[in-house]
Amino acid sequence: MNDDFYRIRRMPPYVFAEVNAMKAAARARGEDIVDLGMGNPDGAPPAHVVEKLAEVARDPRAHRYSASKGIAGLRRAQAAYYQRRFDVALDPDSEVIVTLGSKEGLANLAQAITAPGDVVLAPNPSYPIHQFGFIIAGAAIRSIPAAPGPDFFTRLEFAIRYTVPKPTVLVIGYPSNPTAYVADLDFYRKVVDFAREHKLWVISDLAYAEIYFGDTPTPSILEVLGAKEVAVEFTSMSKTYSMAGWRIGFAVGNPTLIAALARVKSYLDYGAFTPVQAAAVAALNGPQDIVAHNRALYKGRRDCLIESFGRAGWEIQKPEASMFAWTPIPEPFRHLGSMEFAKRLLAEAGVAVAPGVGFGEEGEGFVRIALVENEHRLRQAARAVKKFLASAD
Structure with missing residues (x-):
C-alpha cells in the first residue's frame, strides 16, 4: 500500500x-x-452577541443544516459593513459569501481556481495559507516581497516577464501577518492596474482591517475603481469581534471568484452552525463598541x-x-x-x-x-x- x-x-x-x-x-x-x-x-465577544447565539440555539429548527454560502441575513450584514466602512456597494447574493473563517475560505478558493502547474504570486514572509493553500491545490509559488514598497512592483514585473507559465493569481494581505506592513489606496490602485493589464486574479486578505493604530483607517482594495473586475477580499470576525473560535469569515468582490468558491463549498460543507451565523449578524449590525x-x-x-x-x-x-x-x-x-x-x-x-x-x-x-x-x-x-x-x- x-x-x-x-x-x-x-x-x-x-x-x-x-x-x-x-x-x-x-x-x-x-x-x-x-x-x-x-x-x-x-x-x-460582546454580551449581546453571545445572547443571540443562545437565543437562536434554543429554537429546535436552528439545528438543521445551514446554508453553505451563508444565511441571507449575514451576507446582507457584511454588505452593509462594506458600505458604511469603505463606501463599497456589494450585491449580497453574487458578491458576498460566508466562510468558515478566512483560512478555510482562502484554501477552498485556491482549490476552486487552481489547475496543477499554475503559478501563483504570494508574499514571503506571509501567513502560511497564502502559499500552502495553493501548493495543496497543485500550484507552484513564486515569492514576491511582503513590503508594499517600490521593490514590490519591480519584482511583479520580473515575475510576469520571466515566469513560465504566466502567473494567474496574486495574493496580498495588509495589514500583514506576520510583518504588520500596511498599504494605502495608492498601492492598491497600482495593484489593480497591474492585475487588469496582465489578467491576474487578486486575492486580498484584510483580516486585520479594524486593528490599526494611526488616525487613518485601513483601506480596502475594493475602494479602487474597477477592483471588482479582478479582486476578491477576505475578512474575518476573529480579531475584530474576539470571535476566533466561532470560525466566521467572508469573501467579497468579484462575482466570478465568489461563484467558484460557492461551487466548491457546496460540495464540502453545509455552512456554519445557524445560531453562530445569527450571532455574527448581531455583531455586525449591533453596537460597535x-x-x-x-x-x-x-x-x-x-x-x-x-x-x-x-x-x-x-x-x-x-x-x-x-x-x-x-x-x-x-x-x-x-x-x-x-x-x-x-x-x-x-x-x-x-x-x-x-x-x-x-x-x-x-x-x-x-x-x-x-x-x-x-x-x-x-x-x-x-x-x-x-x-x-x-x-x-
Whole structure:
C-alpha cells in the first residue's frame, strides 16, 4: 500500500508544531508560559452577541443544516459593513459569501481556481495559507516581497516577464501577518492596474482591517475603481469581534471568484452552525463598541511591549497595525536562527514566540510576537527576557 501521498509530500512539517509541543510539555510540568506565539485573541465577544447565539440555539429548527454560502441575513450584514466602512456597494447574493473563517475560505478558493502547474504570486514572509493553500491545490509559488514598497512592483514585473507559465493569481494581505506592513489606496490602485493589464486574479486578505493604530483607517482594495473586475477580499470576525473560535469569515468582490468558491463549498460543507451565523449578524449590525475597544486594547499592549522589552534590551520596531510585532532576533542570538532561538527563549525564559522561518524562508532571522497577553503578563515576559539576554555569552 502506497503511503507516499502527493499533497502531503508538498507540505513540510508544520514549523510551529515543535514549539507548540514544547509549550504543552512545559505546562504539563506546571511551568508558567507567557504565550506570545499564536495569534489567539484572549477577549470575549460582546454580551449581546453571545445572547443571540443562545437565543437562536434554543429554537429546535436552528439545528438543521445551514446554508453553505451563508444565511441571507449575514451576507446582507457584511454588505452593509462594506458600505458604511469603505463606501463599497456589494450585491449580497453574487458578491458576498460566508466562510468558515478566512483560512478555510482562502484554501477552498485556491482549490476552486487552481489547475496543477499554475503559478501563483504570494508574499514571503506571509501567513502560511497564502502559499500552502495553493501548493495543496497543485500550484507552484513564486515569492514576491511582503513590503508594499517600490521593490514590490519591480519584482511583479520580473515575475510576469520571466515566469513560465504566466502567473494567474496574486495574493496580498495588509495589514500583514506576520510583518504588520500596511498599504494605502495608492498601492492598491497600482495593484489593480497591474492585475487588469496582465489578467491576474487578486486575492486580498484584510483580516486585520479594524486593528490599526494611526488616525487613518485601513483601506480596502475594493475602494479602487474597477477592483471588482479582478479582486476578491477576505475578512474575518476573529480579531475584530474576539470571535476566533466561532470560525466566521467572508469573501467579497468579484462575482466570478465568489461563484467558484460557492461551487466548491457546496460540495464540502453545509455552512456554519445557524445560531453562530445569527450571532455574527448581531455583531455586525449591533453596537460597535467592541471594535474600538479591541483597537485600543491592542494599541495599549503594543506600547507596553515596545517599552518593557526595550528596557529589557530588546528593541522592537513599533507596528502600525495588526496584533503582531515583527522583530529581528537580538544580535547575540542571531546565529541560532529563528527556530532555535524560539526554542531557547521558551525553555530558558518561559516566553513563547513564533519563529519567523515558519512564515517563509524570508522570515528567517525574525520572530513574530503576538499581543495576546495582558500588560501585566507582557511586563512579566520582559523581566524574563532581560535575564535571558544577560545570559547571551
